[in-house]
Amino acid sequence: MGFRPHRPSDENLERRCNPKPCLNHLASGQSSSDPLGDRPVWDSIWKANVPQKIRVFGWRTATNTLAVLENVHRRISTTRPTCSICGSAEEDTHHALVECTLAKALRHGMRSVWTLPPESEFCKSGKEWFLIMITNAAPEMRVKLMFLFWRVWHHRNNIVHGDGKASVSVSIPFLQNYLSSFKDANVTLGSSKGKGLLYPSQSLVSSHVDVSKWLPPPAGAVSVCVDAGWDAVSKRAGSGAVIRDDQGSIIRSSWKFHPYCESAEEAEAKACLEGLHQLLHTNRIPGILETDCQRVVQTVTSENFDRSHHHGVFI
Ligand SMILES: [Zn+2]
Incomplete structure (x- = not known):
């Protein structure tokens, strides 16, 4: 036939x-x-x-x-x-x-x-x-x-x-960001992005890696690439996470709808949190969290109390 x-x-x-x-x-x-x-x-x-x-x-x-x-x-x-x-x-x-x-x-x-x-x-x-x-x-x-x-x-x-x-208004930025972050994980991360070594059972390490291309994580580690899309009118957001091993193979990916986020930074923070949850499901550590939101990286890695509304996401 x-x-x-x-x-x-x-x-x-x-x-x-x-x-x-x-x-x-x-x-x-x-x-x-x-x-x-x-x-x-x-x-x-x-x-x-x-x-x-x-x-x-x-x-x-x-x-x-x-x-x-x-x-x-x-x-x-x-x-x-x-x-x-x-x-x-x-x-x-x-x-x-x-x-x-x-x-x-x-x-x-x-x-x-x-x-x-x-x-x-x-x-x-x-x-x-x-x-x-x-x-x-x-x-x-x-x-x-x-x-x-x-x-x-x-x-x-x-x-x-x-x-x-x-909703369509959320699905549009979500698809944009999901595809973009997936491509980043595959090929190029673009201009310098914030990264912090992440050990879920331990603490966030404040190392900051400046990169022009996506690099696989060290042997035995995994990369957690996250991104979010936020609609300023409806305050809704979508986020995605892609986890890859040191060979570049995707071992887990996910997306999540967030019915209310006060800002794009909060959406990015929730994307990071979602990435961490997915990382826990893989039972693979250490992991390198990758986000293009420098403000969130500063919050995560800072030892000072951050008064921004997205700080509560990590408490
Ligand atoms: Zn129909």
Whole structure:
């Protein structure tokens, strides 16, 4: 089975959307139904430069194993497959990640800060729309698309099953910062950033490392790279943390929503705290905490009492 329309409607969509016909792997007659196969096309997911949890999400999307209502309805016929957010269509993977009002809102919001493919390339080009889109995209764009779709899915779950507090205004800076910090951890940290050696079971050491490029931590140590995005109007923030070992391999990553932060510095401080919590989960010390907020580094490393509002985060 190759990339062929499975239904008349798919065929019509395929003609209308006319996706770039460069999925030679699919067109050559190989099946994408075997996710463990050696097809190079799966490398576009498993070798994408994104956190492992986003690769897993991508694989679930490509294999149509996300818990969208259409899939739930197939197993439990008494459930309704109608989208529980917009109510305008059946909730399949493409609807949830592309067509639904929530997905469109976040995608359009991200266009203000990221360059994304034109809307015509988000059309449903068949059951393998996701794999086709990801594989056709240039590596840099592939990373953005996987981050974006992953965040849409998280956002959706937060509304349907969580506290419903996730918002587009928070997701935009969060995605920006998450991708940025992830890249920093991979390639370059940029201009000099504050760093302090961190021993969770001991104390923060006030060493300050001036670097122009990200360097792996000393043998046996781990790097905890954190960052945060803060919305000055809503006072909400999102933070992310990426933990890497001395080989540069990512061993843990996370994000967190903060419903109220008084300032960007407080958001950065909470990002540091979240990084520390994640570090404790790895049971790996020592760790090097990396943040681009010099003010937070000063608070953490200072022996004097700091009266700023974010000081309380570390007490
Ligand atoms: Zn919907």
